[in-house]
Amino acid sequence: MAAWRVAPDAGALDRRSCAHEDADEHLPEPETAPACDDCPAGAPFGSLLHCLTCGHVGCSDSSAGQHAYGHARTSGHPLARSLRSGDTWAWCYEDELFLLPTDEEGPVDEDGHAP
Numbered sequence: 001m002a003a004w005r006v007a008p009d010a011g012a013l014d015r016r017s018c019a020h021e022d023a024d025e026h027l028p029e030p031e032t033a034p035a036c037d038d039c040p041a042g043a044p045f046g047s048l049l050h051c052l053t054c055g056h057v058g059c060s061d062s063s064a065g066q067h068a069y070g071h072a073r074t075s076g077h078p079l080a081r082s083l084r085s086g087d088t089w090a091w092c093y094e095d096e097l098f099l100l101p102t103d104e105e106g107p108v109d110e111d112g113h114a115p
Ligand SMILES: [Zn+2]
Pocket: 017, 018, 019, 020, 021, 078, 092, 093, 094, 095, 096
């Protein structure tokens, strides 16, 4: 069973798919208060993204450094999940779509249609 499913997007007419849904979503959280691995120490950053391939932590596209995106570009690692508390989504940089854990209950059935 895939670890991730493509998040439903009511605005999308085409059914997009992600080839990376089997990625392991159970990487341990960074132990200390997470910070961007690439920003200078003490520099402000916005929300953080956690690479599901290697555990790199980078700042999101709303931050000045955009280091999560930079990491995905240079490493080829496709998936990063949000580290913001309460967030469960991950972003696929290769397919440019949101993923949700398959073990999360949602209002959408397996075919991606609202009941
Ligand atoms: Zn993908």
